[in-house]
Amino acid sequence: MEQLGELELLMEKSFGEEAALPAELFQKKVVSSFPKTVLTGGMDNRYLVLAVDIVQNEEGNHEKHLIITAHQSLEYKDRCILRNDWCSVPVEPGDIIHLEGDCTAGTWIIDKHFGYLILYPDMLISGTSIASSIRCMRRAVLSETFRGSDPATRQMLIGTVLHEVFQKAISNSFAPEKLQELAFQTIQEIKHLKEMYRLNLNQDEIKQEVEEYLPSFSKWAGDFMHKNTLTDFPQMQLSLPSNDGKNNSTCNIEVVNSVDIEESIWSPRFGLKGKIDVTVGVKIHRGCKTKYKIMPLELKTGKESNSIEHRSQVVLYTLLSQERRADPEAGWLLYLKTGQMYPVPANHLDKRELLKLRNQMAFFLFHRISKSASGQKTQLASLPQIIEEEKTCKYCSQMGNCALYSRAVEQHTDDSSVPIIMLPKIKEETQHLKLSHLEYFRLWCLMLTLESQSKDNRKNHQNIWLMPASKMEESGNCIGNLIRTKHVKTVGDGQYLHNFLRKNGTIPVTNLMAGDRIILSGEERPLFALSRGYVKEINMTTVTCLLDRNLSILPESTLLRLDQEEKNCDIDTPLGNLSKLMENTDVSKKLRDLIIDFREPQFISYLSSVLPHDAKDTVACILKGLNKPQRQAMKKVLLSKDYTLIVGMPGTGKTTTICTLLPAPEQVEKGGVSNITEAKLLVFLTSIFIKAGSNPSDIGIIAPYRQQLKIINDLLAHSSIGMVEVNTVDKYQGRDKSIILVSFVRSNKDGTLGELLKDWRRLNVAITRAKHKLILLGCVPSLNCYPPLEKLFYHLNSEKLISFLFCNMKVFVTYWEIFQEDKALFSLPFHTRAVSPLASACGLYFVCYKSSAWLDCEDNFYLKGTK
Template identity: 30%
Template sequence: VLVVEEEQTKKIKAITLRQAWCNTPCTKGSYVHVIGTFTAGGQCTVDDEHNMVILHPDHLISATTVGDSFSCMRKAVLQDRVKATSDANESAMIGTILHEIFQEALKTNRWDHEWLLDLIQRTIPRKFETILEIGITVEHVIDRLVSKLPHIQAWAKIFIKAYPGSDAVVRDRNGKTAHMSVNKLLEVEEHVWSPMYGLKGNIDASVQVLMRDESGERTLTVPLELKTGKAVNVSHQAQTALYTLLMSDRYDIDVTYGVLYYLESADTSRVPAIRREIRQMIIQRNELACYVRERLQLPPMTSDSHQCNRCYAQETCFLYHRLSEDGTGETLGMPAKQKFEELVRNLKVPHQQFFQKWDLLLTREESQMKRFHRELWTMLSEEREKLGRCFANVVVDPGSFKELPEGQKINRFQYNLIKHHAPLGFSFAESQIAVGEPIVISDEKGHFALANGYVISVRKRSITVAVDRRLHNARTREPGFDPETRQAFAGLMDVTTGMVASSGHAGCDDEPILYRLDKDEFSNGMALVRNNLLQLMNDNDFRSIALRALIVDGRAPTFKPSPSGYSIQSQSQSMVMNSDQEAAVDKVFSAQDYALVLGMPGTGKTTTIAHIIRSLVARGKSVLLTSYTHTAVDNILLKIRNDGIGILRLGAAAKIHPEVHEFATVAAHPSNTLEELERSWKDPPVVATTCLTINHPIFRRRLFDYCIVDEASQITLPVCLGPIRMAKRFVLVGDHYQLPPLVQNKEAQEGGLDVSLFKLLSESQPGAVVSLEHQYRMCADIMLLSNTLIYDGRLKCGNDSVANRSLKAPRLDALQRHHSSQIQRGRSSNPFLTPLGPPVVCASHESPNCWLTHTISPSNKVVFLDTDALSPASQETLSGGSRIVNQLECTLTYQVVESLLTAGIAASEIGVITFYRSQLAQLRQRLRHRAPALELHTADKFQGRDKEVVVVSCVRSNEACNVGDLLRDWRRVNVAVTRARSKLVVVGSARTLRRSGEPTLKGLVDICEQRGWVRELQPGEVEGHVFDGSSLEDWMSTSTQTQRSSATAVAETSAAQRRKVASPKKAIARNSPKTKKPTGPLRPRDANAVGKQPATTGSPAKKKRAVLGESGGNGSGTGGGRWKVPEKRARVGQKVLLSNKPVLRDIVNEVLDEEL
């Protein structure tokens, strides 16, 4: 018996598992989704005939993976954990192309030989990379494809009809027959995520069929699955049956059949959704989800030696057996034992410990990331929008649809999305969803992942995306719809009317659909990262033994004697290197293993990398250039694009800077021939990509002399392992005195996941480090702060011009517009200070006591505006109940920015930095009329950038002098104070920072006081100036409303949650069962009709989820087992979902500022 608590209502309920369900691997604190009904007393029985339980429904398991798991559960788990897939092979590629040909023919209803031949010719160029990787000819591929066309044509002649003919017969496994015709295509390659069943899948074709059998004639919506191989496998039946569940969830109907077509044998069968078979598949899915989600030990190895020897995941399986399970070859039969011992013979105990440590850290981080991923269905789109990870209630801008025939699959269809009703001050540019970000589009009715793709551009009023699927209304029910006998939907191709996809139906519908656009949270990247770690232990991988010695065993790197004094000027380069850059180039040339370049703020890391690349290429060396972000990679390419160097830029065209598209020959300019593609792979000495793109087939054909990793101090060690495996030597460039890699899980961070490979090697092998110490950004006063606090005096100004740099303010006299001898209280610049008394009127900008002129004056290059004397108005407050803001600092920042603009400083030369996203939101609202030229970001987002003037809002001001974790990180403070070139203005509480117990913050205040840079603001001074009335009054109105509403924010949120909840519902474990009144069934459902659900027009929130509480009893049925549940309590509720989240640091891409 499972005792569960429904999250929203807190009602305690009991689920009795019987018969086949009694061995469900449930643990306390796990989420379950109950498909069935509860009694009035809160009881539900799940047995072979009634109801279902979905364990860990948030973890979506591929239907293909579930099918494959019946042959080997271990392989299925490894496929999810490390993406253990086979290399490209001819059969798989031919199958993929045949699928595409079949789908295109379905969309156009064209089956004639000439058209299909032309389709093959148009499809082949998109497969050049795979053909080249396999090593076969285009002619061979075409021959194989052409030989299959008669099979496709014969099938279409029989089944693609308005009504079934006498030969259109399909059979069940039990021998029952039916006549069937496919008369409408709804969608091809339909991608379905179903948190109801904890499943996901890509359905080859969603079709409408006319089925005639003993039950009569019916129009049904079914999944059509195409198999191009010869082998008939039970997993195919399982996969097709599971697709009926997915389509039931997507189309809100009872999908009773699937259709399975084997092209090679021309066999077409009908796969019924039989409960006993579906039940076994869901139980298998639950067991698989438990292994994957809870990261328990791997399933046992198979005893089938024949299957083991043919398995593509064998190396991965063996390495985990040795490293994670401490296994030996004795558990294997011959010849698997020999392969195992050969593979692991060089792995020692330190290697095992290293692997176990980092694998555990990745697992912890992955669990945190999964929380963000499942927000898609556990959080309202409006709530997720507040966190900057979603845009709610958007619609397709009419007429914006474009199909890009040459685009890759992931970005073939382009749309502009706009707000259905945009609130005042809304801007698409103010979120974490920036250009190049991966996104997923769902509708607001709970149909998830309708399309996936990337952001192309962001404007204030619209966002442009390129996605893999059309956003058409495939779920629109046609007149005369009946959920049992006439399941008729709008489609792409209709045999009866002659409508086909090319007729333009793929655009927008007459009836606008409300969508939600979510940031895709690193959906499968962790598996790739874990594979990097595994390949470090794989002796079959190039350089693995040498890299283990350097990274795990701590062997010191070796260097050649001083190089020959190579000068870049000898190669007719116009750029001159300083002594630091020359030393960096020399260090790289002399390195036999690796070199580390420590680039302090403003020292020109990007320029130095450009020098290194030029020097290496001039000596005939090949270079792999990588970084974590596309922006960083492209910034370096922009430095060398006019140098005549051959460059290949890998990656999706939507993510690449327009000015370096000329190098993206593969993505932006597809090759016309196989030979052309091969030249583009082999010839360029420089290949540039991100760290997470190292699974490209080019890396199985090329070995590089050097790998250069920019932003290396911001990249976790396992991520960094990927690219450095591809070269003989590697160069890491970074600064571990600035922000470390972003780690979201606290346990993973405390365990050391935020220790980059750059930091690890810098501290263990200081002899490998060369430092860039001459900076060309900050004037001497600004540099003094970080030089004293962080860099121990090593930073130097590059020249006198840099040291003496000062702000050019051409209109200082214009500051008089903010001064007046008569200040009206109604136009006071700070409504929060009225209790302090009348304003201290400042009549002239030339007044010696004017704090505003003092702050803006070019002679004052560092100014600390101390707000302590303005308490209590200067203290931080909570916005919305839990988000820290400081309204006074917002006002001061607003006044300083407006004054800088008045004095003639361009908005594009001003940056505003704060440490809290809640404060950032307030500042953006206050300064919204200055967007997009004025940039406002968190300190994390500003790393790597600079402005002429930077204003920093510290936010924290309280009696306890508590500064929180964000300000406590000295590396974040270092970033904040090193972004300004000519003027730095810090707004904050000197007392709070000084007494916080953090040496860096105390040192910052002490230096400012010693240098006379502190300006103590006095009561009334902030109100003593005049600013633009309209924008100010707008803000005052907004701020006042915010204050009035903040006290009731939590109660209103709770009420809103009761009115509208996310799908599916959750529940939380309790320590002991209690008897409470039931709240009624969560989703009334026919227990005997798998996949059947009533049609709904509202939110799909009527689904049941629970978290397991205590279990007891004998489970009933035939098992008679008892549950022993670990003492672990999970608390997942509103606080977890809506607050107390780590502030995300977005270093992926910057928003392109464009005209509105």
């Protein structure tokens, strides 16, 4: 009953019904509804607001007086007075706040000159979102709400590549030839090649556009990177206090070193989070005096505007920087297109206004649910007002969501006012939608938001900064008192293998296990959320983790903690999908017809129009192990034009039916043995390599059966792929190619491999033809029947060199790490050729699937670790 009372109280708080309770009773209930760890004093103070009064001071100005407590008991209360523009902060009884400033005799005073109030400080909002709210608060809130709906673009990809090239160069060299090399290497990274392929972009064109920026990189380095004489550095007007206490003095700027790249910082003091592009060490020379500061450097690839949004982002990064080190007092804004760099002083006025914007945004994000005027209906709350700036709205990435939310949600709330000038735009953006579509959007947006808030109320990341590791270990979701051991190993693009040892004693009993997502932090306060990743291995004494940052720059004595990354309820993806479902495209229209308007699925009349005549026996063999309802479901799926839903109680065999529906079997025909699935996948992989810049003449495809070669050649002939050599193993004897793809073809349940695959000498030839990249494609259960391959799979498993990326009914990739040049590839009797050309190049990939396990290769397949 006590828990029920707390839930009722939280519901009352959310829906603004606190006034119905007597003040003292309300305060006691509010205090009891929060866990003890939430309220605390000190640097990360967390105060609970008990009462809010608006009073008029002696000068006739209004002030907000807050009664607050940092204790579970009402015995200790403090007061906070908000003056000047701080009165506009939408703080209410029951809110959690953080205060910056001085507290004298139990009273905090926050005014335009001193102090800050942070509303809901444990809600960490990105600096980018806050900066974007300057022009339009509604856009910023929508961007945070529908984060999964923003499409990637060509300019975003180019911007990412340019950032990475600059970040690598600042730790290396800005020499023109080195920049060219770094640009080429960055573009060749698999994550960028995949994005180019997805966006249908030409690699050479991207490379050319990136290279246009490189002279500006060199120019910037020549102007600002350290030299032998100070007179070479440009003078800047920087509003930083000089040694004589005066501001606005001219100074020389010297960038000495790169302290960190993509430094990820969480700030529970200011309710902020973000990644700083480059953290630089800067010497500021004034006359004969020099001051060294570590400052944020923000990179921009677009138009050189020195806009208020760009400058505000840098100011917010100075606040983030205070979590790790001394206040930098300023930051830098660098436009990569021109090499022009601007100083951005962070004064109290700018910080104050930006934190007020952050509070306003936090308020809207926190109060996403409201009650109707009658108090009878739970509904989505209105967003910030639509602005009256057609030019700003015209290029807004959230225009569609803005109009959709206005029509679907806000027209049904008590506040649906829309500027008259924007009504035609809203109608234009949503005229393709029916009322049923708008109702569907409103319902599921409400349901997802309710689900998110219910879980957010129970869990979030605040325990990392509010609860010591020793206390969190009791729940089994944290391991503290760890130190890093061994050398950090780079195992892939942006992935680093770390080993940790408990400083004192053994690893405590924990819920953490291999595969769990974790957040790594320092035990000391400034080191929150240093890195994210997952547990790779854990035993009684050590923990091995794969992290997204190399932490070797930290002293080995640094005490660390691993916290399980709590999955609060990731609604970004479903909300993004909900947004895309409402777009004015043919694909979205078809989905709306099926999902919302319940258009009945369409079916073909006869199986004979779907299956070839000679497939009768094959289908009969597949259906042999199914019962009558499962066979009926199979038939219905084969006749479907668009979709079929397979439903049934648990244990009725839905999974068995689905697995049977998705085979990748071999076909035995008069012309020989073939496997159409493997053939299609080989052609798909070949197209990836060619789009990534490989020459078709450098690629070879090997298969043991001529019928398979014929199918592959037919598929290549109907594609845009150039002349790729496709041949048998025997034809490749004594020859090699840069890239070799091998299809094993055989995929059956009776263990039949055929004589060709049982010839270990042919297998030896097949796997030693590649100079740089070898990809083997085959069915694991079938190939395991062949002893040499069975030993190979066993070896890979024993060495823990297999990564299952897609399991069950999807393709998965087995990644074989690079062996040293003087080490045998594997100790099996069929290995006779020296392996150094392969081992010293890139590595071996084994692309394999389960016999009933292939889904749409273009959507579900990707290469891991390709160089």
